[in-house]
Amino acid sequence: MSDLRTSEILETIEMIDKECLDIRTITMGISLLDCADSDIRRSCEKIEKKILRLAKDLVKTGEEISLTYGIPVVNKRISVTPIALLCAVSGGDPVEYALTLEKCARELGIDFIGGYSALVQKGFSAGDRELIASIPRALAATEHICASVNVGSTKAGINMDAVQMMGKIVRECAEMTAERDSLGAAKLVVLCNAPEDNPFMAGAFHGVGEPDAEIHVGVSGPGVVRAVLAKADKTLPLNEIAELVKRTAFKITRMGQLVGSVASAKLGIPAGIVDLSLAPTPAAGDSVAEILEEMGLDSCGAYGTTACLALLNDAVKKGGVMAAQAVGGLSGSFIPVSEDAGMIRAVKNGTLNLEKLEAMTAVCSVGLDMVIVPGDTPAEILSGVIADEAAIGMVNLKTTAVRIIPAIGKKEGDHVNFGGLLGEGDVMHINRTGNAVLIARGGRIPSPMQALKN
Amino acid sequence: MKAVITTVGKDRVGILAMMANACADNQINILDVSQTILDGIFTMTMVVDTEKLSVPLADFAAYLQQLGEKNGLVIRLMNKEIFDSMHRV
Numbered sequence: 259m260s261d262l263r264t265s266e267i268l269e270t271i272e273m274i275d276k277e278c279l280d281i282r283t284i285t286m287g288i289s290l291l292d293c294a295d296s297d298i299r300r301s302c303e304k305i306e307k308k309i310l311r312l313a314k315d316l317v318k319t320g321e322e323i324s325l326t327y328g329i330p331v332v333n334k335r336i337s338v339t340p341i342a343l344l345c346a347v348s349g350g351d352p353v354e355y356a357l358t359l360e361k362c363a364r365e366l367g368i369d370f371i372g373g374y375s376a377l378v379q380k381g382f383s384a385g386d387r388e389l390i391a392s393i394p395r396a397l398a399a400t401e402h403i404c405a406s407v408n409v410g411s412t413k414a415g416i417n418m419d420a421v422q423m424m425g426k427i428v429r430e431c432a433e434m435t436a437e438r439d440s441l442g443a444a445k446l447v448v449l450c451n452a453p454e455d456n457p458f459m460a461g462a463f464h465g466v467g468e469p470d471a472e473i474h475v476g477v478s479g480p481g482v483v484r485a486v487l488a489k490a491d492k493t494l495p496l497n498e499i500a501e502l503v504k505r506t507a508f509k510i511t512r513m514g515q516l517v518g519s520v521a522s523a524k525l526g527i528p529a530g531i532v533d534l535s536l537a538p539t540p541a542a543g544d545s546v547a548e549i550l551e552e553m554g555l556d557s558c559g560a561y562g563t564t565a566c567l568a569l570l571n572d573a574v575k576k577g578g579v580m581a582a583q584a585v586g587g588l589s590g591s592f593i594p595v596s597e598d599a600g601m602i603r604a605v606k607n608g609t610l611n612l613e614k615l616e617a618m619t620a621v622c623s624v625g626l627d628m629v630i631v632p633g634d635t636p637a638e639i640l641s642g643v644i645a646d647e648a649a650i651g652m653v654n655l656k657t658t659a660v661r662i663i664p665a666i667g668k669k670e671g672d673h674v675n676f677g678g679l680l681g682e683g684d685v686m687h688i689n690r691t692g693n694a695v696l697i698a699r700g701g702r703i704p705s706p707m708q709a710l711k712n
Numbered sequence: 713m714k715a716v717i718t719t720v721g722k723d724r725v726g727i728l729a730m731m732a733n734a735c736a737d738n739q740i741n742i743l744d745v746s747q748t749i750l751d752g753i754f755t756m757t758m759v760v761d762t763e764k765l766s767v768p769l770a771d772f773a774a775y776l777q778q779l780g781e782k783n784g785l786v787i788r789l790m791n792k793e794i795f796d797s798m799h800r801v
Contacts, residue, residue, distance in 0.1 A: 261800075262716070262759070262792070262795050262796070262799065263799075264746045264748070264755075264757050266795060266798075266799040267716055267718065267757050267795055268718075268755070268757075269799075270790075270794065270795055270798055270799075271718060271788075322770050325770045325773045325774060326715075326769045326770050326773055326789070326790075326791050327790055327791045327793070327794050328773075328788050328789065328790030328791075328794065329790075329794060509798045509799070512797045512798050513794060513797060513798055515797065516793055516794060516797040520793075
């Protein structure tokens with residue numbers, strides 16, 4: 259068969275048909291810095307004009323690639339300059355920006371716009387507090403907008419005033435969307451060491467060091483890795499398992515790289531990065547937890563889970579990095595509980611708890627993600643969770659994040675269903691031992707020795 | 713541009729002829745064909761040149777999909793680059 263073997267063609271088709279291989283997202287990063295105006299109304303007009311101009315063909319291009327390359331492009335997204343920066347110039351009610359972005363998303367048929375964000379790792383500047391305070395209203399009033407707040411970094415330390423604030427904000431987001439299973443909190447992520455070129459939601463924003471516009475791609479391939487490991491002998495040593503993961507990650511990422519280059523050429527916008535992340539979906543078989551189980555665990559959450567995840571995360575990077583021209587974003591393995599059929603099951607059968615997940619976040623690519631806790635969880639407990647995750651990220655020079663949903667009106671063991679890619683899951687047990695004095699202290703946890711690299 | 717057309721479904725008389733006609737009708741040159749029948753399931757992969765294709769590629773891909781649905785087959789067209797990028801360094 260010319261220079262391709264039939265078996266290779268069929269392997270690719272099987273990955274797409276049976277193993278849920280797809281392009282999770284083509285995300286266009288757009289800088290809004292040139293839209294800032296001292297009049298918020300003018301600012302919003304300029305934003306609308308710029309987004310509609312640059313992204314007018316984004317959805318069409320994604321669909322065209324789906325059709326002619328035979329690979330599904332599931333989401334078409336946009337990430338923008340952190341809106342707090344625009345608030346600093348314009349003042350006014352930040353929710354106006356959220357509504358403008360929502361209007362753009364609807365008009366263009368975009369799945370999500372990320373960047374209703376503030377970067378406050380070292381402290382607050384003009385616009386930051388106003389934006390953070392407005393997040394619950396913004397998320398309740400919109401459908402397609404995602405918010406994020408970076409509260410710490412290895413270089414800056416952890417802004418504990420922001421951590422304190424975010425516990426309350428997460429609760430407010432949940433409360434204001436209580437009738438929708440507290441969906442608002444699922445669209446807000448609190449980050450440490452946030453990457454500025456991330457195509458994945460809810461943490462996507464377009465950093466100030468990025469070009470005016472660029473095209474990022476994120477691939478979803480846990481099903482493919484799982485299928486490869488399922489076929490492997492159960493006595494295969496782990497170094498060889500790592501090789502299998504590497505080779506598979508290489509193939510998946512090459513496809514992502516191709517789609518990124520094609521989309522960039524079609525849209526006339528420079529290619530940004532490929533995010534190597536294994537992003538699970540609630541679909542059967544498309545699960546990171548099941549990859550870990552294929553390595554030899556009876557259930558995700560068993561002792562050995564963190565070790566398996568460390569191997570997976572590293573092998574994915576090693577395989578992917580050679581396949582992509584530029585790697586960025588989060589690039590590793592996600593562990594979003596409600597979006598991963600294996601994790602949903604592990605929570606249900608009691609083998610996966612928050613403490614184990616916290617350990618896993620030390621070696622995965624992000625953090626505590628899509629975790630559902632009882633609706634009456636106090637704000638300071640949520641702040642404590644955020645502080646611990648930020649500390650893991652700060653010390654280990656990695657991105658960590660918390661996307662936690664206090665499901666209003668629900669208690670431990672109840673079921674919550676967000677629908678779509680956000681998935682579903684049981685409400686988990688959370689340790690409520692008091693930490694109010696700690697959280698009330700505020701201030702800043704200084705940056706660690708790891709920051710002093712120069 | 714080169715593309716790969718795969719056709720999968722229950723074996724019967726005329727699948728190859730139908731596909732060859734669909735290509736010819738749209739000025740598509742078939743460069744290579746390979747087919748297998750395993751347990752009554754027909755699998756054919758064609759490498760084709762779409763240089764002279766008379767309609768937009770996306771329209772032709774959609775047409776093939778419909779042709780497959782009408783005939784109880786799964787027919788898909790994929791740009792050959794996707795296989796080259798995955799399986800060749």
